[in-house]
Amino acid sequence: MPTTNPHRRRQRRRDALVFVAFAGPNLLLIAAFIYFPLLSNVYYSTLNWRMGATTATSAGLDNYVRLFTSPQGVEMWRVTITFTVVTVVASMVLGLLVALALNHRIPGVTAGRTAIFSPYVLSGVGVGMVWNFIFDPQLGLLGHVLRAFGARSPEWYLDSDLALVMVMIVYIWKNLGFCAVVFLAGLQSIPSDLIEAARIDRAGAVRRFFKLTLPLLSPTVFFLTVTTILSSMQAFDILKIMTPSGNGTNTIVFELFLQGFGPYQNAGYAAAISVVLFVVLFAITAFQLRFVEKRVHYA
Amino acid sequence: MTSTHISDWRQAFSRRNLVATLLGGYLPILLAMAIIVLPLVWMAIASFKPAPEIITTQPTLWPLAPTLDNYRHVADTVPLLTVLRNSLIVTIVGSAIKVVLAITTAYALVFVDFRFKSVVFIAVLVALMVPPEAALLPNYMTISALGGRNTLWGIILPGLGTAFGTFLLRQQFKTLPKDLLEAAKLDGAGHLKRLWRIVAPVSAPTIATVALVTIVGEWNNFMWPLIITDSVDMMTLPVGLNLLQSIEGQTGSYGYLMAGAVLVILPVLIVFAALQRFIVSGLTQGAVK
Numbered sequence: 176m177p178t179t180n181p182h183r184r185r186q187r188r189r190d191a192l193v194f195v196a197f198a199g200p201n202l203l204l205i206a207a208f209i210y211f212p213l214l215s216n217v218y219y220s221t222l223n224w225r226m227g228a229t230t231a232t233s234a235g236l237d238n239y240v241r242l243f244t245s246p247q248g249v250e251m252w253r254v255t256i257t258f259t260v261v262t263v264v265a266s267m268v269l270g271l272l273v274a275l276a277l278n279h280r281i282p283g284v285t286a287g288r289t290a291i292f293s294p295y296v297l298s299g300v301g302v303g304m305v306w307n308f309i310f311d312p313q314l315g316l317l318g319h320v321l322r323a324f325g326a327r328s329p330e331w332y333l334d335s336d337l338a339l340v341m342v343m344i345v346y347i348w349k350n351l352g353f354c355a356v357v358f359l360a361g362l363q364s365i366p367s368d369l370i371e372a373a374r375i376d377r378a379g380a381v382r383r384f385f386k387l388t389l390p391l392l393s394p395t396v397f398f399l400t401v402t403t404i405l406s407s408m409q410a411f412d413i414l415k416i417m418t419p420s421g422n423g424t425n426t427i428v429f430e431l432f433l434q435g436f437g438p439y440q441n442a443g444y445a446a447a448i449s450v451v452l453f454v455v456l457f458a459i460t461a462f463q464l465r466f467v468e469k470r471v472h473y474a
Numbered sequence: 475m476t477s478t479h480i481s482d483w484r485q486a487f488s489r490r491n492l493v494a495t496l497l498g499g500y501l502p503i504l505l506a507m508a509i510i511v512l513p514l515v516w517m518a519i520a521s522f523k524p525a526p527e528i529i530t531t532q533p534t535l536w537p538l539a540p541t542l543d544n545y546r547h548v549a550d551t552v553p554l555l556t557v558l559r560n561s562l563i564v565t566i567v568g569s570a571i572k573v574v575l576a577i578t579t580a581y582a583l584v585f586v587d588f589r590f591k592s593v594v595f596i597a598v599l600v601a602l603m604v605p606p607e608a609a610l611l612p613n614y615m616t617i618s619a620l621g622g623r624n625t626l627w628g629i630i631l632p633g634l635g636t637a638f639g640t641f642l643l644r645q646q647f648k649t650l651p652k653d654l655l656e657a658a659k660l661d662g663a664g665h666l667k668r669l670w671r672i673v674a675p676v677s678a679p680t681i682a683t684v685a686l687v688t689i690v691g692e693w694n695n696f697m698w699p700l701i702i703t704d705s706v707d708m709m710t711l712p713v714g715l716n717l718l719q720s721i722e723g724q725t726g727s728y729g730y731l732m733a734g735a736v737l738v739i740l741p742v743l744i745v746f747a748a749l750q751r752f753i754v755s756g757l758t759q760g761a762v763k
Contacts, residue, residue, distance in 0.1 A: 187587065190586055190587045190588060191588055191589075193582070193586050193665050194582045194586045194587075194588040194591075197578040197579065197581055197582035197586065197665070198578065198579045198582040198583065198594060200575060200578075201575040201576070201578070201579040201634075201635055201636060201640065202579070202594065202597070202598075202635075203635075204575070204631075204634045204635030204636075205597070205598070205601045205635035205636075205637065206635075207616070207635070208609060208613055208616075208631075208632040208633075208634075208635050209601045209604050209609055209635055209637075210597075210601070210604075211612065211616075212608070212609035212610075212611070212612035212613055212616075213604065213608065213609070215612040215615070216608065216609075216611065216612055219611060219612070272502065273502065273503070273506050275498070275502075276498060276499055276501075276502035276503045276506070277503060279486070279494070279495060279498060279499035280482050280485065280486060281482070281486040281495050281499045281500065282482060282483055282486065284499070284503065287503040287504075287506070287507055289746075289747065289750050290507050290510055290511055291503075291506050291507060291510055292750070292754060293510065293743060293746055293747075294510060295757070296690050296694075296742055296746050296753060296757070297694070297739050297742055297743070298693070298694040298696070298712055298738045298739060298742065299694065299696060300694075300696050300712040300715050300716060300738060301712075301715070301734075301735040301736075301738040301739040302735075302739070304715065304719060304731050304732070304734065304735040305513050305514065305516070305517045305732070305735050305739075306513065307719075307731070308516075308517070308520065308728045308731065308732060309513055309516065311728070314528060314529060314530075314728060316512075316513075316516055316533075319531070319533060322531070348509070348510070348513075351506075352510070353757070353758070355506075356754060356758060357758055360758065405605075408605075409605055409607060411607070411696070411697050412694075412696045412697070412712075415696075415697075415700075415716070416716065416719065419719075419720065428605075428607045431607060431610070432607075432610075432697065432701075435610065435611050435614075436614075436701050442611060445611055446611055446612075449607070449608040449609075449610065449611060450608070452605060452607060452608050453604060453605060453608040456603070456605045456608075457603050457604070460603040461603070
């Protein structure tokens with residue numbers, strides 16, 4: 176409603192100025208380095224353009240066609256989906272098991288929780304270097320242990336399937352603690368008298384878990400599924416350090432890097448990957464937000 | 475949470491609960507801890523081992539002849555002090571600006587009257603959903619055009635716009651009682667004074683959370699600095715270590731590499747051990763977009 180009171184109008188103008196002064200710089204940065212890139216990527220993705228070249232020719236939708244039909248593109252999707260599904264399922268299952276153990280009221284459990292969470296905050300570069308040493312077939316700890324049992328170390332770095340298994344193990348090692356801590360918070364929000372009642376009804380531990388605990392954890396399961404899918408699809412540091420130029424480990428973000436900034440220098444193709452990456456991850460997040468919104472409203 | 479009551483001890487080790495405590499609690503926890511801690515311990519020990527104790531089929535747990543040579547060698551291969559200094563500057567300057575911007579933006583979104591506030595908030599929310607990797611290529615073009623390759627400001631600038639901190643702080647500011655600020659307003663305090671004298675101090679734990687999560691993120695950040703620097707004098711620590719590995723990788727000189735890994739991992743481990751309460755809450759809530 177427009178006001179004629181000059182004092183109120185002056186006040187409103189002053190507030191608008193304060194708003195711009197307080198929020199303006201951040202919004203400008205977000206516009207320049209988050210929103211603007213989304214648009215320019217769409218344009219770049221229609222170009223046949225080498226990184227660093229000053230000229231480019233139009234490619235129409237060729238880059239997108241390549242991304243979904245060329246052997247290289249199909250391979251990228253295979254690796255991305257394998258990596259994402261395996262790491263998401265494994266870190267959630269193992270994380271839940273660890274959370275169930277941490278959910279006992281026993282002395283020292285807080286120290287355990289801290290230790291198990293810690294890899295999540297460490298540099299992926301540092302973690303990758305540590306595990307490169309452990310997986311080294313000749314000099315690594317794993318090889319020593321296997322030889323002690325009379326076995327031989329697999330050639331983790333030569334076989335591309337094994338290389339993918341290796342980076343997935345390290346990724347799960349780094350992210351498992353995050354799932355465990357989120358699951359633990361979920362477990363602790365379950366009213367204990369509910370579990371106690373089931374115990375009095377002589378429901379066995381396994382039955383109690385599947386009929387009571389797991390259904391009550393379903394919001395946590397949903398939340399973790401979405402967030403771990405998002406982070407697995409953005410994996411990069413460990414992949415780059417353990418398999419520097421890709422070795423059956425080219426997930427979408429790693430391929431984006433290799434295509435744009437690595438040996439290929441295909442900037443147009445890298446831009447097309449960026450656009451698709453954005454669309455996929457945005458859709459997953461939007462889906463989650465909608466769902467959470469609904470739950471909040473009707474709970 | 476850290477203090478354990480005597481009653482907990484008694485209950486955990488009572489005859490009824492003993493089996494559950496040991497088999498369901500301690501055994502899996504210790505197993506998980508061993509798997510998590512062992513690689514890090516192995517890294518730390520190897521960083522003090524001379525080469526012959528690493529290139530062997532019969533490694534010992536403790537170094538027989540502990541040495542600092544690995545650290546010295548790292549310092550000779552990459553200009554360690556320069557790289558460390560770059561990492562510190564990027565982390566401190568980048569985090570400080572990001573936290574201040576997050577505080578002022580969140581304050582404006584909650585306490586300043588503005589007609590298009592909801593539009594602005596949605597713009598921040600959507601920015602939160604954009605994976606930073608998707609902006610890599612255009613940001614590389616922008617920063618290169620501005621002459622920011624191989625500069626510290628070129629590393630810092632594109633990451634400064636902050637949606638995560640703004641979002642988390644907005645949630646916190648919204649829980650503050652309105653009369654707290656009304657009283658200050660009647661006393662004639664302007665917005666800046668209200669922010670720094672009232673809102674910021676009472677929100678200190680949330681601000682600490684945002685700051686710590688930001689600091690850890692900046693310190694570990696790898697992909698952008700890797701792309702925007704190729705001169706070793708401007709690299710941050712993770713990028714320098716990537717270079718170290720490509721120089722040393724083939725020769726099995728793991729002592730050097732573990733010394734490098736210690737340098738990037740240990741500071742974060744110490745900060746995490748001391749302030750884990752803030753970091754864990756920030757990372758687990760922050761994920762709740």
